[in-house]
Amino acid sequence: MWELKVDREVNAGALDAELRKALGASYVGLSTGNGSCVVYLQGERDEATLKLAEAAIAAHDPTSLSPDQRAELRQDEARSRLGKKAFAAMSEAERDEALQVLLELHGLALPPELEG
Amino acid sequence: MGWTTPKTWNVDELVTAAMMNTHLRDNMNYLFSPNRQQKTGNANYSTTSTSFVDVDSSNLSFSLETYGGPVLVWAMVACKVSTSGAYIGLDVEVDGTRLGAGYSSGLAKFASIYTAPVTIFRVVELSAGTHTFKLQWRVSGGTGYIYGGSTNAQAVFGAMEI
Structure with missing residues (x-):
């Protein structure tokens, strides 16, 4: 495994999705902490993979959200909006929404952001 | 002062202050205060790596001189994973070898989208x-x-x- 240090601001979840798409099986993942980001790649270090990774990092927009992050944001928003409401007081649409989030959080339904 | 393997005493041997200081005083001092390290992470960390990688190679990593006795290793972290059904594996690497190398999730497995503490305690012979x-x-x-x-x-x- 070899590493690539990223010296710019990143949105880790979004960059992870972008690198996974660009590099496929060569990509192991990335870590952040202490203001730095390290990308992990498997196999022997090679120029073609390095160039692909650098291009994905250069094109990365830290303000864009990954599908995972969009789902998490929607779930958090639904929880804070519906969490204090009694189930009996919810409208049918709110009950459907609460049920959908509950199923997603327990791994029983795929968030719509991740479908397809 | 570190640990010195205690001397085997002989009959009629002249016991000197230097011997007592080395084999008794210094060893007692070491047993009361053995070599130890405790580091704290000073950041929030994230990873998407599916292979084991350092959490923080600067702050959650250290060297320790030991004298052949057992070593207690510990870690305490508050963690969570973003995706339901996914898990975090936590492990300790000593001299390049993971203690939990025989397990896919290392020494500790944590699978919750809600933040909770995870603790590792392990005695290792080094x-x-x-x-x-x-x-x-x-x-x-x-x-x-x-x-x-x-x-x-x-x-x-x-x-x-x-």
């Missing part, structure tokens, strides 16, 4: 010498988080000869 300890982690999917840089959570990693 030969005398200087050893390098690193806290490592991986995820099975999604993003793993360790909270070490806020006022309400601290990532702790340490070891001491016992």
Whole structure:
């Protein structure tokens, strides 16, 4: 495994999705902490993979959200909006929404952001 | 002062102050205060790596000189994983070898989208010498988080000869 240090601001979840798409099986993942980001790649270090990774990092927009992050944001928003409401007081649409989030959080339904 | 293997005393041997200081005083002092390290992470960490990697190679990593006794290793972190059904594996690498190398999730497996503490305690037998300890982690999917840089959570990693 070899590493690539990223010296710019990143949105880790979004960059992870972008690198996974660009590099496929060569990509192991990335870590952040202490203001730095390290990308992990498997196999022997090679120029073609390095160039692909650098291009994905250069094109990365830290303000864009990954599908995972969009789902998490929607779930958090639904929880804070519906969490204090009694189930009996919810409208049918709110009950459907609460049920959908509950199923997603327990791994029983795929968030719509991740479908397809 | 470190530990000195205690001398075997002979009949009629003249016991000198230097011998007493080395074999009794210094060894007692070492047993009361053995070599130890405890580090704290000073940031929030995340990983999407599916292979084990260092959590923080600067702050959650250290070297410790030991004298052949057993070594207690510990780690305490508050963590969560972004995706339901995914998990975080936590492990300790000593001199380049993971203690939980035989397990896919290392020494500890954590699978919750809600933040909770994870603790590792492990006694390891190490030969005398200087050893390098690193806290490592991986995820099975999604993003793993360790909270070490806020006022309400601290990532702790340490070891001491016992």
